[in-house]
Amino acid sequence: MSALPARRKIVVVGGGMVAHRFVESLVTRLDDAGADAPDVHVTVLAEEPRAPYDRVQLTSYFDGRDPAALSLGDAGLWDRPDVTLRRSERVVEVDRGARTVRTATGAGRPGRTYPYDDLVLATGSSAFVPPVEGKDLPGCFVYRTLDDVAALRQYVETLHARPVRGRPARGAVIGGGLLGLEAAGALRALGVETHVVEFAPRLMPLQVDEGGGEALRRIVEGLGVTVHTSTATKRLLPARRGSRVGAVTRMDFAEDAGGLDVDVVVFAAGVRPRDELARACGLDVGARGGVVVDSSCRTADPQVWAIGEVACIQGRTLGLVAPGYAMAEVATDRILGGAGSFPGADLSTKLKLLGVDVASFGDAMGTTDGALSVVLADPVCGVYAKLVLSDDARTLLGGILVGDASAYASLRPMLGRELHGDPMSWLVPDSGAGHQAERGTVALPDDASVCSCNNVSARAVRDAVRHDRCTDLAAVKACTRAGTSCGSCLPLVKALVTTELEAAGVEVSKALCEHFDLSRAQLFDVVRVTGITSFSELVERHGRGRGCDICKPVVASVLASVHHGHVLEGERAALQDTNDHVLANIQKDGTYSVVPRIPGGEVTPDGLIAIGAVAKEFGLYTKITGGQRIDLFGARIEQLPAVWSRLVDAGFESGHAYGKSLRTVKSCVGSTWCRYGVQDAVGLAVALELRYRGLRSPHKLKLGVSGCARECAEARGKDVGIIATENGWNLYVGGNGGFTPRHARLLAEDLDTATLVRTIDRFLMYYVRTADRLQRTAPWLDDVEGGLEHVRAVVLEDSLGIAADLDAAMDAHVDGYVDEWRATLEDPEKLRRFAAFVNAPGTADPDLAYVPERGQRRPATPAEREAGPGDPVHDPHGNTAVTPVRHDGSAPQPLPGRRAHEPDDAVLIAGPRLEVVSR
Amino acid sequence: MTAAATTWTPVCRYVDLEPERGVAALVDGAQVALFRLHDGTLAAVDHRDPFSGANVLARGLVGTRGDAATVASPMYKQVFDLRTGVCLDDPSVAVRVHAVRVDDAGTVLVAVAG
């Protein structure tokens, strides 16, 4: 028996994406080896204060997402006993003789020394800042880390808070490459007027050719970003006075080519490998930097490795994540005794920059001898596509796609292979969703690489379905890691999975519930096409059983959308859950809350008095809602008609707070009063609220209107957000508060009011027709094939030819609107459902009990109920002794099943006496 | 079984009940949820939802799960079998089932379970 070898220590310098992949692949290999696994410990020394995150998705941090959304893989990785992650530890020295690294002294912590057996340098790159005068002024940023992005965002927010007189905040990005356009997208998303300054004669000079660059420029400029090519920055100048004295305010171009007044500058002029540690310890670096390694990722020192952006492999550094991942796998394999070697870089990229698809793959510039190219350019649609083919026009060598890169997923795996059929047919934009992807899957050889980030072959995806029994995309992603990095291959992976599942006879289920095999969108189509008007007929012909609390409200909503009419009409009444049934919101004790509509949040003093009088008369707890209206709580079912007849008499109507329908259109006071306002926000909000009131939808809908870019109405947190500009309105869609907050994304700019309303009409109707049950607009936009671009094409360009139909549907909604509460009050049949008890309609639920608090009443807690009025209990919020009372002032019954208690007459011993009228 | 008379309390007319919807009734001080099902038969269970403690079951949506006729609590959506009272989402919880019948005059009578 041989002696146990000592535990092998691997130290990784840098905690970026490639370091993460290295550790992940190492522990996977160790776990796979089971009992035979060598005894290894890996320590990651990371300068950044957080675990490795998805730098590629950095820009999505601007969508209001939290840093956690950028996390990579399974967070449990860092909790393993054989893995140590040290955050905020920067390595300052490598001693190759002693085989140790030393870290910097940190906040309140001395530097430390870590011994290693194997040292892996994964220090990535830093942003390159050209030596321009003024480059360090406040207001100048780079774009590399989460902290960079957070600082940039914060700065821009201060710009918005104190705008320079007369114009919105303006920013310039220096560099028009991949990173520059990312940064420009981010600035634009932050509401900054954005300029891109590029030294080369075209955008993305490294990835696309002249034609592609020109197409890109047209699209980018169409998005409101100004592009300056063949322009060099000479210097940046600070403000001499004003609130931002000392901060950058002016950019001068070289050769007297003018300049720009700017408030913020982002450098995105390239990256430099962080090879300083290697230089200092005498390792070779490449001519343009980078730690020189061989194809096994080893430096000249056999114990030292370099991977990712810091490595100079095959003579150059590589600024993409996929080759970095490949290096991580190679280094793992070698350290564990394998013979893996770097396969060569695939520099294919597909990016969404400013919402524009750009893909470049293989020999994009056509530098191969005798290469031919096929170009399809459609300046009108903003599409440019080029395929580079071998001299016999058969084998695909590379390509560039700008504007529509949907063909990328199926083309990239065909690199180096023969393209069957007319090459042009691979390029024709095809709205038949996933058409190319499907064609691709049939043709796709098993060994074709589908996901280049994670090097997953078509075979691996097929096997995940065939052998590992994955039955959906999520499972295949988890099992193969395909599509878990940049995500550009997901359409292809999805198509492969669907094809495999169908071949295996597995149905891909979209069933709503056990009663319907159809999805909400399919039910919508069925109802629209067949004209079915009742649940019974629908469930008999297209479902089974008698429905449930899932499908019934969905069918009710679909029927209401397609056929209009009162929601409590006939059989439809039985489909509505209690909120829709009694047109109020159920609360924890079984009473309801009532919300009259206050369009745009605008209410007269008399209106307020009327609401106050109703609340007082019925003893309702009142609270202002986030949607700028007033919620009245604690109305018993039998009180609702009386409450509403008062409100209707005072001129109010249903606020639909109970329905999956339009809630409110929140607004700021806009140009009517506000000294900054540029449009009449309240007027628009009132008009929109009156237009869409009562519109039934898959989930609740909220709108917001702000009178200027300061966005006081927080419109971008709404499903539809409108922000006034000097020239009209900017329209944002897909915002969301709640559990998963999302900022709305820009759909269109500077619309006049009529166009704005039509665009919202179509957006809402398209959503109502195609979204899933309880799917809000944000996830719907994520799910819809083609995403926001597709929706934009549908509503603005009528790409599906359904605009007239959507318009007609919205017009029918507007014409068909009736106030549900007024209609209910006028119909004795409908009023019968508001009986407390069928045999005692006016008798209040005897179990209700309340406690006064801050001058109003609230439901008694179980403990307060049990204590009864005889034994005061202590209010958890203070020292006040409180006593529960029933609506009529008498003592509450303990809840059934609890200790019986027969108190004397209830006396309120704290708080004002409640005036509660029982009806 | 003793002949101890079951007390039947008239609560409403059959025609007052909407198909697949419930009503609440006060019977001997007990709150009962009474339902008219799709096939015309009636079912009665406690009105009190054991999960929330609120008297709301009569306001739930009526439907089916498999072959069982059900009501879903409007509060937290647990589904109860209307014939047995058992909560299908948590069979350790049940509501009481009450006897219900219609007499020749079309009056609905309920007898509260003991």
Ligand SMILES: Cc1cc2nc3c(=O)[nH]c(=O)nc-3n(C[C@H](O)[C@H](O)[C@H](O)COP(=O)(O)OP(=O)(O)OC[C@H]3O[C@@H](n4cnc5c(N)ncnc54)[C@H](O)[C@@H]3O)c2cc1C
């Ligand atoms: C905005 C943006 C968008 C991008 N988009 C794409 C894309 O679409 N597709 C694509 O393929 N690539 C993209 N990239 C590039 C991609 O992010 C990088 O290729 C990848 O992150 C490289 O990984 P890495 O681990 O080598 O380096 P990094 O991720 O940079 O990680 C290096 C880490 O090492 C740390 N470090 C450095 N020195 C030390 C030290 N001495 N001690 C301790 N820690 C140290 C750094 O702080 C850093 O955290 C993008 C990059 C950015 C910034």
Ligand code: SF4
């Ligand atoms: S958003 Fe509205 S309230 Fe805020 S500053 Fe602009 S106009 Fe005024």
